[in-house]
Amino acid sequence: MQLRRLFLDFLPLGSERKVRDFLHVKLVLSAMRMSSGTKPAEASLPAIRELFDKSRGERYGLTLAAFEAILEQVAEKYSPHADQAKKLELWQDLKLEELALARACAHGHEEAWTEFLRRFREKLYEIARGMTKEDSNGRELADSLYADLYGTSEKEGKRVSRLNFYMGRGSLEGWLRTVVAQEFVNRYRKQKRLVSLEEEGEEGVQFPAAESSFPMPEDVRLSQATDEALERLTAQDRLILAAYYLDNRTLTEVGRMVGVHESTISRRLEKMIKLLRKQVIAGLQARGMKHGQAEEALEADVRFLTVDVRRKLQENRPAAFQEDKGSN
């Protein structure tokens, strides 16, 4: 059995049970193939047939009916009340070949797994290594993900492969990258919670004083006016602000995140800050402050906010960040 050998070579020690499960799923798949031959006639809609041909799913043992069921699942998820024309529009934009490959893997198709491993095995290790910045951790991260992709958990007696959640909206490699990133961020957060007080003490971490000991003289009007101004921003602009100020991303990093050039981000940030400042001052004036007082309120609060901001930033940052950008 080529696939059995493939997995025994590939999976971590003690994974023979997974292979047995896998072979069981192959039987299920065979049964599925046999039964799907009697699907209703609508499965042969020319447009779907065209998409099926494009996906080359036949190569991985997918039938037209099974493929149609996958497409319907995608439509149900992302466009639940759409008519057939809208669905077709959605389907045409999918990465059909990779969707077929992923689903065939999820169903345990031998050739699909061979192809998947050929294309992504090393790539996945590279991605994980790139995130962990360390070889053994990267390998461990990738291995744990492979177990998920293969499907080690069971639901109603069936193996659940994470590849079943790939819907083909982006590339399969991109999806794998995102899944690794999610796993990495989740692990980091778990590990962060598990760091003992002793460890922190040994590392010389200074524990913050109790919250109540910080003076918080923030004028509630200032918060309200600022929140109001922030709410007026577009979602993209708020994302840019959050990435830049909260996550301490560089202009290039923010630019990549939203798909524009860093110089555009720089210009946009500059404009945004000016506009926000103007709006906050106007908001404070509307709340009874004079212009001079409003200006003063913005500056006066800095001394206290510095402390508060630092603490806040520590709370929700899930990963190592770059040098802080002047919060002092």
Place this chain on the structure above:
Amino acid sequence: MQGFSNLLRQRLGTSALPQVHPEADELTAFIEQCLPRAERERLLQHLSACGHCREVVFLSQPEIPEIQVVGTLPKRSFFALPGFRWVATAAAVAVAAGVAIERPWQMAPHSDVRSSQVAVNSSQEPHQAAVQPPPPSAIVGTIAAPAPAASGQADTVHSVTAEASQTRGVPSYSRPTMAGQGNLVATYSGSGDGPRRTEVVPLQTRGSSVLAQSENYVNISDRYAYVPGLIEAQSISSLPAAPTVKGTDIEQVFIRSTAPPITFEAVQKSASSSSIPDTASVFYRVPTRTRESSRLKDFIHFVGGVDRIASKRAPEGASSFMESSARRSSQPGVHWRIAEGKLLKSTDEAQWREAYPEQDQLNIQFRALATATEGHEVWAGGSHLTLVHSWNGGVNWQTFNLGNPTDGDITKISIDGENLEVQGSNNQTWVSPDGGQKWTQVKQPN
């Protein structure tokens, strides 16, 4: 102002964290810019409030290839020359120096034959025999993520004018220059007292093409288009007869020229010269989902001088050129050879492995091989008149049977752009004018 920044930090940090997070599938589509506008907007809303997902999105970005500065800027700068801006803009045109413009995606006869040889019972490596005429050149600049599949149809004639950049907002880039071999260097000036630093856009030579890994350096807004060294134009506006093509609608830019080959030296020379050839071809991929259809249309834009970009209909082949350019934009070259009837591939020419997965199943003994685009395009043929094709460096394969399996073997394959010619051992010949979609037998067996 510092105080205000801190205030913003504080208020942004107080927003409630969302309890439900988007799935990997949606985040991937967001990163690859495949999401429809409404969904993208919803996801932006989420990301603006969710540090967790922002972190995931950040980590999920494909890594930027390492940049290595080779050489230094030339001592004598042409920045100070009078009319520098115009010259700078013209340099974009000069990227495609001496281009024949009419149908740039169709090569002159035999001009794109990267490797075409018979490999009868031979273990000779393709590159060893690849004494080829100088290939045509292409520069491919990719903006954002690969776009969805194109329809390949553009049935409208458009005219677009791009005025040359006279002024530039801050921050700005200096006119990029060539430094060493393979890098464009530009100095970035931050606004006000902001940082001033040098950026390097690596250019990679890949056989017939020069690839600008410029996705992180390309700035196209609704009024401004700038690809270092390639495009510099402001106020992209359309003539009355044509629909507006906004910079923000453009998902990908491809620039291509035919002969003569573009060399780094040629670009540098052209940049400081006033006699700049005024022809090049620029492909813009413009999604038209905001208009009548969700499908894409491709536009071909001919640079018609320093200050004009006139676009005409995108003929057949433009779409596939863009597709293949996008596909290979981030991949290294692939080497191929046939040994003992097996089709082997390697990325480093040190380790070779069998490349065609169904060889044993179909019982093929390979005898002929032809590659193009640095090995990303490969055709191989052999026994039973079986021809196999991969357009992405051996990831996916198509298999063709050109005739009755008992009629012999394939012994020679030639590639000339989209034109393919295959010869059989019984003196048969098949041709395909469209990259292998349709085949015609032009010579019957003896």
